[in-house]
Amino acid sequence: MPSTRQSIKTPTELSPDIIAAFRRRVLDHYRRNGRKLPWRVTTDPYHVLVSEIMLQQTQVDRVIPKYENFIARFPDVTSLATGSLKDVLGLWQGLGYNRRAQNLHNSARIIMNEHDGHIPETREALQTLPGIGVYTSAAVSVFAYNQPCVFIETNIRAVYIHSFFSEADGVSDAQLEPYIESTLYKRNPRRWYNALMDYGVYLKKRYGNPARKSRHHTVQSRFEGSDRQIRGRIIKILGEVESIGTAELVRETDKQPQRVRTIIDQLVQEGMVKRQRTRLSLP
Numbered sequence: 001m002p003s004t005r006q007s008i009k010t011p012t013e014l015s016p017d018i019i020a021a022f023r024r025r026v027l028d029h030y031r032r033n034g035r036k037l038p039w040r041v042t043t044d045p046y047h048v049l050v051s052e053i054m055l056q057q058t059q060v061d062r063v064i065p066k067y068e069n070f071i072a073r074f075p076d077v078t079s080l081a082t083g084s085l086k087d088v089l090g091l092w093q094g095l096g097y098n099r100r101a102q103n104l105h106n107s108a109r110i111i112m113n114e115h116d117g118h119i120p121e122t123r124e125a126l127q128t129l130p131g132i133g134v135y136t137s138a139a140v141s142v143f144a145y146n147q148p149c150v151f152i153e154t155n156i157r158a159v160y161i162h163s164f165f166s167e168a169d170g171v172s173d174a175q176l177e178p179y180i181e182s183t184l185y186k187r188n189p190r191r192w193y194n195a196l197m198d199y200g201v202y203l204k205k206r207y208g209n210p211a212r213k214s215r216h217h218t219v220q221s222r223f224e225g226s227d228r229q230i231r232g233r234i235i236k237i238l239g240e241v242e243s244i245g246t247a248e249l250v251r252e253t254d255k256q257p258q259r260v261r262t263i264i265d266q267l268v269q270e271g272m273v274k275r276q277r278t279r280l281s282l283p
Helices: 016-033 045-055 060-073 077-082 085-092 099-114 134-145 154-164 173-183 189-207 227-239 246-253 257-270
Strands: 274-276 279-281
Touching: 016 173, 016 189, 045 060, 045 099, 045 134, 060 085, 077 099, 085 099, 085 227, 134 189, 154 173, 154 189, 227 246, 227 257, 246 257, 246 279
Parallel strands: none
Antiparallel strands: 274 279
């Protein structure tokens, strides 16, 4: 089998033999070791959308039980659109980045009102929904509709850097994209990208994280003591009561009062929290 672990200057140098060997390696690993994930047993576009929003900046193991509970409570876009944000945020607890839950809830309402309840198929249409950017729109197009899109996330970076830029540092996504496009398995993009992601997980365990050589590699900021932690604490408290006074909420949060008040103001402005005089609640 021709080696794919070489630094190739341009994707035009990828011969059919190298491409075939690379695909075999990735797909064979998936056939033997592919992860059994609940969102992989469905092509329901709504279920795919929920999973992709949950997987933004959150590890798979944390998402699985939350996804299953969420789908049990909101099995389709209609139930989500007609549900309350308070219920949505309650199910979201533990995933963090609660703004994602709000965006998903708003997206469901837009899908019902503007798309007749049909999840858009194209990247362009998907990106008109709140909280859906370049990556998520492509992922939904691939995993829901099996469209041959080119996209990158951390595990995909790991695969292509390990396979084609093993001696390089500071590799940009712009350098990787032609390789991803040249090797894309268009007969079944859904299976191909699942295989790529699982092969990337394997490479990280076997060799360390090749994606650290990416120019775009970042380390998530510390959660303890962060504004994210305070935001999550505020939403959790509000989810347990009908309403609460601002002063009491500040005390319950047990953080620096002025900082908490500033974050409350931000949440009110974002529509995550409703304020009526001195009392606060979830919408």
